[in-house]
Amino acid sequence: MERKAVGGITFSIPDGQFAAIMGPSGSGKTTLGQLGAGLFMPETGHVYVDNTPTNSRKFRSEISNKVAYVFQFPEHQLFEETVFRDIRYGLRRKKYSELDITEKVKDAMECVGLSFEAYKDRSPFQLSGGEQRRVALAGAIVLEPKILILDEPTSGLDPLTRGKFLALLSTLQRTKHMTIVCITHHLQDALEYADRLVILNNGRLVYDLKPAEIRYALEDPAIALVPTPLLRFRKELEFFFPGKIDSELIQENKLLAFITDRLMRIGDEP
Amino acid sequence: MTAPGNSPSIVFENVSFRFSEHGEWIVKDINISIAPGEWISIVGGNGSGKSTFVKLVNGLLQPSLGKVLVFGESADPANIRRIRQLVGIVFQNPDEQTVGATVEEDIAFDLQNLMFPRDEMISRIDRILKMLQLEELRYRPMRTLSGGQKQLVAIAGILVMHPQIIIFDEASSMLDPHTAGKLLGVMSDLHRMGLTVIQVTHDPEELWNADRVMVLNHGRLAFAGDIPTLMKQSDILEKAQTLPPFLVRLQKALRTKGMELPACCGSEKEMAKSIWESTSAM
Numbered sequence: 001m002e003r004k005a006v007g008g009i010t011f012s013i014p015d016g017q018f019a020a021i022m023g024p025s026g027s028g029k030t031t032l033g034q035l036g037a038g039l040f041m042p043e044t045g046h047v048y049v050d051n052t053p054t055n056s057r058k059f060r061s062e063i064s065n066k067v068a069y070v071f072q073f074p075e076h077q078l079f080e081e082t083v084f085r086d087i088r089y090g091l092r093r094k095k096y097s098e099l100d101i102t103e104k105v106k107d108a109m110e111c112v113g114l115s116f117e118a119y120k121d122r123s124p125f126q127l128s129g130g131e132q133r134r135v136a137l138a139g140a141i142v143l144e145p146k147i148l149i150l151d152e153p154t155s156g157l158d159p160l161t162r163g164k165f166l167a168l169l170s171t172l173q174r175t176k177h178m179t180i181v182c183i184t185h186h187l188q189d190a191l192e193y194a195d196r197l198v199i200l201n202n203g204r205l206v207y208d209l210k211p212a213e214i215r216y217a218l219e220d221p222a223i224a225l226v227p228t229p230l231l232r233f234r235k236e237l238e239f240f241f242p243g244k245i246d247s248e249l250i251q252e253n254k255l256l257a258f259i260t261d262r263l264m265r266i267g268d269e270p
Numbered sequence: 271m272t273a274p275g276n277s278p279s280i281v282f283e284n285v286s287f288r289f290s291e292h293g294e295w296i297v298k299d300i301n302i303s304i305a306p307g308e309w310i311s312i313v314g315g316n317g318s319g320k321s322t323f324v325k326l327v328n329g330l331l332q333p334s335l336g337k338v339l340v341f342g343e344s345a346d347p348a349n350i351r352r353i354r355q356l357v358g359i360v361f362q363n364p365d366e367q368t369v370g371a372t373v374e375e376d377i378a379f380d381l382q383n384l385m386f387p388r389d390e391m392i393s394r395i396d397r398i399l400k401m402l403q404l405e406e407l408r409y410r411p412m413r414t415l416s417g418g419q420k421q422l423v424a425i426a427g428i429l430v431m432h433p434q435i436i437i438f439d440e441a442s443s444m445l446d447p448h449t450a451g452k453l454l455g456v457m458s459d460l461h462r463m464g465l466t467v468i469q470v471t472h473d474p475e476e477l478w479n480a481d482r483v484m485v486l487n488h489g490r491l492a493f494a495g496d497i498p499t500l501m502k503q504s505d506i507l508e509k510a511q512t513l514p515p516f517l518v519r520l521q522k523a524l525r526t527k528g529m530e531l532p533a534c535c536g537s538e539k540e541m542a543k544s545i546w547e548s549t550s551a552m
Contacts, residue, residue, distance in 0.1 A: 024446045025416045072444075073363070126289065129362070130316025155443045156362065158315040158472050159513040185446050226447035229475055229516035229538065236542035256520065260527040263549050 005031040006203040009045075013196075018173050018180040020190035023200035024224055029183045030072065032200065033149045036181060037069040049147065068145035072152050074136030075129065083109075083127075084120040087138045108142035111168050113161055129156050137165070141172070147179040148172070154189065166193045187214075188228040191250040199223060212248045230255065277342030279435055279466040280304040280327055285336035287322055296322045297489040300336070306434065309457075309467040311477050314486035315511025320470045323486065324437045327468070328357035341434065358428030360441040364420035368427070373407045373415070377426045394430045402426050402456065418449030425456065436460055437468040442476070454479070474507070474515040485510050517541055 006028035013019050021029045034040045035047050038054035047054045049063050071077060080086035087105045096104070106116040112134040119127075124135050133156055140148065148169070154162040170193050172178045184190055190197055191211045199207035199217055207217045217223050218231070227235075230252060238245045241263060249255045285300045297319040304310055312320050325331040326338050329345040338345040345353045361367050370376025374395060381391045399405045402422050412420065421441060428436060438457060442450035458479060461467045469476065477483055483500050485493040487510035493500060500506065504514040504522060513519065517538065521531055524545070531544050 025418055025449060128317035129321070134316075152444070156316075156440065156472070158318075158511045159474060160508070160511045161316060162472075163513075185450075187447070224446075224448040226451060233517070233520070233538040233541060236538045237545070240542050240546035252516070252519070256523050259524065259545060260529070263545060264527070264529060 004043075004203055006035070006200070009205050011198065011205060011208060013179060013181065015179055016173060016177040017196060018170065018182070018194045019196045019198055020194035021181060021183045021198050021200065022185070022187065022190060022225075023206075027200040028203040029200055030151055031203075033069070033151050033181060033183050036147075037067045037149050038063040039069065066146045068140040068143050068148050070137060070140045070148070070150040070153055074140075074153075075124075075132035077136050077139070078124040078132060081123060082121050083114070083124055083135050086124050086135055087142055090139060090143045104142050105138075108138040111141055112138045113164055114138065130158060130161065133157060134161070134165075141168075144176070145178070147181070149181040149183075151183045152185065153182065154184070154186065162189070169193065187225060188230060191228070191230075192252070199225075211250055214250065215247070277339070278303045279306045279308070279341060280468075281337075281339040282326070283337040283339070285326060285333045285338055287319075287326060287331060287334050295489050297326070297486070300491050302484065302491060302494055304466060304468075306341075306466055307461070307464045309461045309469070309479060309481045310484055311480035311482075312468065312470045312484045312486060313472070313474075313477070313507065313510065313512045314492075317488075318486040318510060319489040320486055321439055322489075323484075324359060324439050324468060324470060327435070327437065328359055329353045330359075355431055356433055357435045357437065358431060358433040359437040359439055360421065360425055360428060362440040362443055364417060364424050364444075367424045368412050368420055370412060373404065373410050373412065373423050373426075376412055376423055377430055379427060380431055391430075394432075395426075398426045398429045401429070401459075416449075418445045418452070421445060421449075421453065422456070425453075429460075433465070435466040435468065437470070439470045440472065441469075443472060472512070474513045477515060485512075487511075 009032065021032060023029050031040065035042055036049070038047070038049060038060065041055045050066055052059045052062055054063055078086050080089060084105055087108055088101050091101055091104065109116050109119065114131070114134050124132055127135065137153060154165055157165060166189055169180050169182065173180050182194065191214065194211060197207065197209045197211055197214065198205060201223055206223065209216060217225050218227055230250065234245060234249060234255065249258055281303045282300045285297060286295055287297045288295050300323070312323065314320050322331060326333055327340065327345065329347070329350045332346065340353050340356055343349050343352065368376050369379050377395050377398065378391055381394065399408055402425065404422055404426060407415065407419060412423070415423065442453045445453060454476065457467055457469060469480065471477070477497060480497065482494060482496055484491060485506055492510055493506045501514060501518050504518055507514050520541065525531060529545070529548050531548060
């Protein structure tokens with residue numbers, strides 16, 4: 001019997017939102033992302049990108065101009081001789097001057113933490129796995145899409161690069177009003193950066209929450225979400241400081257500021 | 271296969287590696303000796319030489335300078351068959367390391383290549399499937415497995431060769447947290463059984479099980495030692511493009527802000543209690 005990868009899903013993502021798609025392996029996250037990018041057509045139902053239906057060949061180029069999709073193994077998408085040529089590949093049909101192209105490639109490389117001078121002439125095939133991933137991501141960012149869908153973009157990146165990359169997505173969202181859809185296993189990353197958590201299980205959308213509401217999904221044994229060290233620590237803090245720990249405190253910097261600005265001053269309170 | 275006498279499981283003597291004669295050094299001047307049964311976690315930024323290090327251990331790469339010894343034997347091409355049996359590597363992407371049509375065929379692949387007798391093959395596969403709780407999957411086609419299941423089958427394919435050293439090169443980075451936790455449990459079991467476990471990871475929270483941590487920074491060994499020593503000088507991690515675990519980051523940040531905390535709070539509960547005691551004393 002064939003199993004549906006996803007079924008009965010109805011939801012919409014407003015312009016400029018940062019949505020994290022989560023759920024166990026095999027829950028349909030990648031399928032959902034690829035449906036959103038118009039890479040698959042739904043068997044039943046409709047997918048709209050910026051009010052344009054994806055299931056018509058007529059609108060295909062319109063959709064591909066709006067959406068950039070970064071696959072789970074972006075390094076498998078690398079094929080040019082140099083890093084520079086690989087990143088500029090998507091710009092080849094756009095009417096930019098060579099100078100503009102160089103500027104855009106340079107900006108995209110700096111965005112993902114690759115020094116333009118140090119990497120532009122290197123072969124993508126002699127880079128480490130994490131460096132290759134950054135090259136592939138620069139290739140998507142350089143297109144300046146309206147919607148960026150990324151499938152597990154940070155796996156294989158070192159923690160500092162990962163933090164910088166997620167901060168970059170957040171900046172793209174804020175400054176360019178880009179819609180970011182990020183498929184991820186990292187709950188803490190989602191809590192730090194996303195506006196919304198869409199949680200799938202067995203191909204169904206089971207939770208659609210604000211990050212501060214994560215406790216509802218954590219309390220559900222069917223979802224098998226593992227609390228992050230920060231969430232476990234927050235729970236312990238609630239025990240020692242009952243009624244004082246706000247549910248919004250799910251980000252490391254906010255929690256630190258709360259401890260130093262509020263808890264450390266409890267003795268000062270009248 | 272039994273490992274030779276009292277030799278360390280892995281020795282690197284002044285090892286450096288680069289892909290070509292005038293290329294950049296990928297690892298440089300590495301000296302380390304790893305005891306049999308030790309659990310070593312290797313951390314470092316992208317391009318710091320972690321994967322190159324593990325490939326030098328099992329002879330997938332040969333050092334440009336220096337010597338790599340595995341249980342006292344040089345990991346050079348003359349010994350490669352024996353070294354590969356002593357050292358198994360589990361990589362990040364299970365799809366790139368499984369070859370059989372079914373789970374059983376995949377696990378049997380290396381044994382078949384080495385022409386093991388059929389009875390011996392079956393008894394080894396039986397034992398490993400039981401140990402990893404994969405018995406129900408034995409006749410399943412590989413293509414129907416989830417990523418986590420495939421990763422466990424890849425581990426089974428390595429364990430049937432009875433290695434003395436097992437290397438996990440970011441083996442949990444693609445798995446969901448639940449499955450990653452299960453994989454960590456398997457690593458602990460193998461460590462308890464006496465295997466040398468080498469774990470390359472980007473997740474600072476995965477360091478706590480290690481006997482020693484190696485920090486690589488631009489191909490050089492910036493630190494090799496136990497966790498308490500490393501956490502006292504956690505700047506080493508940040509300089510190597512990585513991070514200390516959450517609790518260590520938090521303690522460091524709170525101390526910077528003037529909070530007095532005991533030397534090391536190893537659990538979330540201890541940490542919360544220390545903060546409560548510290549604020550109560552103010």
